[in-house]
Amino acid sequence: MKVFAAAMLAILFATTTMAQPAGPRGSRQVMPDHYILIHAGTLLAIPGKPPNSQMTIVVKNDRIDRIVTGFITMDEVGAPAGADFEVIDLSDRFVLPGLMDSHVHLAHQPSRGRRRVQRGDWDTPTPAQLAINAIIYARRNLAAGFTTVRDVGSNDQSVFAARNAINAGRMIGPRILVSGSALAVTGGHGDSISIKDTGHPGARLADGTCDGPIECRKAVRYQFKLGADLIKFTSTGGFGSNTALEPQLFKDEIQAIVATAHLLGMKATTHAYSAVAIKDAIRAGVDSIEHGFLLDDEAIRMMKKNGVWLVPTISASYPPPIFNLPDPPSVKLRNKHRAFERAYAAGVKIAFGTDAGTFKHGTNAKEFELMVGFGMSEMDAIHTATVSTASLFGIDADTGTLEAGKLADLIAINGDPLNDISALRDIDFVMKSGAVAKRNGQMTEPFTY
């Protein structure tokens, strides 16, 4: 795929530079290489390995050209004369790879308005409102240091549109992997179609509602047709619905969803609480489990044996402060089962994920504090949001660590997150694919378009 894209680019490049005369619109100017030298006071290039002091990251266009010891100058880079360059001084900052969140919902976040919706006082948000939300919340994730996020369920096509605008360079934002609508069975967690539309095939497809293996295959294919990067399905109810925490899908439905996703080259992830549902999904070959709050020992063993990822979303068990619930039952349930602690102790692969959108976007990093609070080391917590997420997303050749040849996705903070993980709450600098998105705590690109 990449080779094909590169070949196409090479053809386009050859065509535009050789065949077209120079002109104001008809030609594409060949852009000179752009270099950025980042002087990093402390550099955690590869989470899991110790950081280094006083390093220079040489960024060439969108990728890391090399990383060298000491603060070097442009003369020492050996770039062609006249090359465009900039030096960014982060010599008193801690620099690390861009963070990634495996579980966000970019079209939503709770608000007083949302509360009114839940009370039935308001109509549900229109697609137009959701698309605006997706743009704003995507930027908020990037500003919080998340250079890649995985949207696992937005009930319309707003997030596809936001992803496409970002990929086309029309707007700065995080790299987004999109599932489209999460697939759910009729009446299950995530079935949001009104009773009057329940039998309407268009409404069912758009909502990701399916019953039986044939419908569920079609539901996967439909999200793929819309442009899904992965498939999310909901095996059980959850804190966000009153459909109970036990299994809602038959095994043949789970198998149909996972097998069709894999056939089309997509990963499949499931929202699952009960251990029975988790095990059914593992047997069907699922790639990751979202939440997993009721994992039992057998499920933990199966996850480890099959290399299935846990996306813990501890934050999801803490209701947003606007709901003002004393002693939330979801926290009690989480603390009783301690799935995260037990999976971590057993060596299950853990990928950082928060469920941002069920709480305020941009506060994703509080998950790090919860993970460390429940016994994970600071280094391991950072690893879950960089190396591990890159692997789960299947983009580890390009992201997850800062190494020559990879995309220049990096962030800088004040303080040392290996000593105090809460330093990740406050992101000073963000670069995504070599473009500076945030500098001195301010986003570089205001909304002017």
Ligand SMILES: [Zn+2]
């Ligand atoms: Zn979620």
